[in-house]
Amino acid sequence: MEELTDGMISKIQSNLLWKLLGLGEMYSITFSKEGKLFGSVLIIMKKDRQIQNVELVEAFGSQASVALIRKRAEEELGISEERFRNLIETMNDGFGVDDKNGNIIYANAKLCEMMGYKLEEIIGRHATEFMDEKNKQLYLSQNEARSKGEQESYEIYWKRKSGENIPTIVSPRAFIDASGNYQGSFAVVTDITVRKQFEEKLKKQQYELQQQRDELESFASTIAHDLRGKMQIISLYNSLYETEYSDKITESIEEMSNFIEDLLLLAKKGEILGEKSEVDLNELIESIVDRIQSLNTELVFEKDKLPKVYGDSIKLHQVFENILMNVVKHSLATKVKISYTEDENEYLINIEDNGKGISPERKQEILESWTTKRYTSFGLLIVVKIIQAHAGHILLESEEGKGTSLTINLPKK
Secondary structure, eight states, X not given: OHHHHTTSSOHHHHHHHHHHTTEEEEEEEXXXXXXXXXXXXXXXXXXXXXXXXXXXXXXXXXXXXXXXXXXXXXXXXXXXXXXXXXXXXXXXXXXXXXXXXXXXXXXXXXXXXXXXXXXXXXXXXXXXXGSOHHHHHHHXXXXXXXXXXXXXXXXXXXXXXXXXXXEEEEEEEEEEOTTSOEEEEEEEEEEOHHHHHHHHHHHHHHHHHHHHHHHHHHHHHHHHHHHHHHHHHHHHHHHHSOOTTHHHHHXXXXXXXXXXXXXXXXXXXXXXXXXXXXXXXXXXXXXXXXXXXXXOTTOEEEEXXXXXXXXXXXXXXXXXXXXXXXIIIIIOOSEEEEEEEEOSSEEEEEEEEOSOOOOHHHHHHHHHHHHHOOOSOHHHHHHHHHHHHTTOEEEEEEOTTSOEEEEEEEEOO
16 A cells, blocks of 8 residues: 555555455556556555456456557657657758659748748549659659559759749658558758859850960960061061171070960960870980080080980970079089989989079979969970970979979879
């Protein structure tokens, strides 16, 4: 009795009450699931009376337990369904369910808003009724794939009630019964109108930029052609009337021609390399060194045996000529050392001089120009562009009063 009153009255009082009520034996049947107690049945007999059929009581207890478990499961399922329904109805994406024939049997508020229809105008209609012919065929093929177990997301356009098309991403999942039969599907439908508008704007901007680049390159090529023609005429007149300035004029014409070629190379988009082949760097650099030493007989070259590389021989000639001519014109060096090392993937060709070096400010300016394309030095920018086109890269090291070192990394393959 004390257990029934949970200690609210004393033991003496409970015993007295038990006698006054004429109670005798008490039977308790508890209900638990997975070790958790969730209910019980108490049977209290009158004094001097006993349960005649214990098996019947136990059977009753078992059935009561099953009923309680089912009731609890139904309550929990109801709570879970209510939470799920609230989640679906308040989500920012559309959500729909169709049966195995493709008829819509559920649509959340967001999907109705996206489509511009009321719920009763959507339910029971086939999904393809809200699509044009092209997207209808896409939906049917996706529905067929989904019935076979495929679950991939896809992009499709729906037709709003107002007549406009709305781009979406559909992320479907199939309902498959215990026998493996397709019973329908549900899907999250995401409106990608804003993304599509951004993509179209970006595409338009890219097209306009491409048009501008094409026009600029065409303009530069035309100007360069005209300038070459005029310089050829100047060169012709210069050869007909030789004066004490003829050599200087010829040299200036050559520099101008090279300058125009450099401008065109920097302005050119896409592939800048011509035919590629095996290039012997020993022969290539030797020809450049011979020419440079005729300009500066006091400049000493130390050259290791160099490797053969794969690339555009004309453009590589331009690279090393630019670098070595920079040494002659700007470094005040008396010695240049050309060497190389290699690893598994690259050749590292190093050109080092003992000249005046570069100030930290100038070095930073040069390095920034390689990434920002601010043209502070055409020669080195051309070198960088050609080496990058060969899938290589360049490292510049210099210190005032201690010379300059350029390392060119070229891939072996």
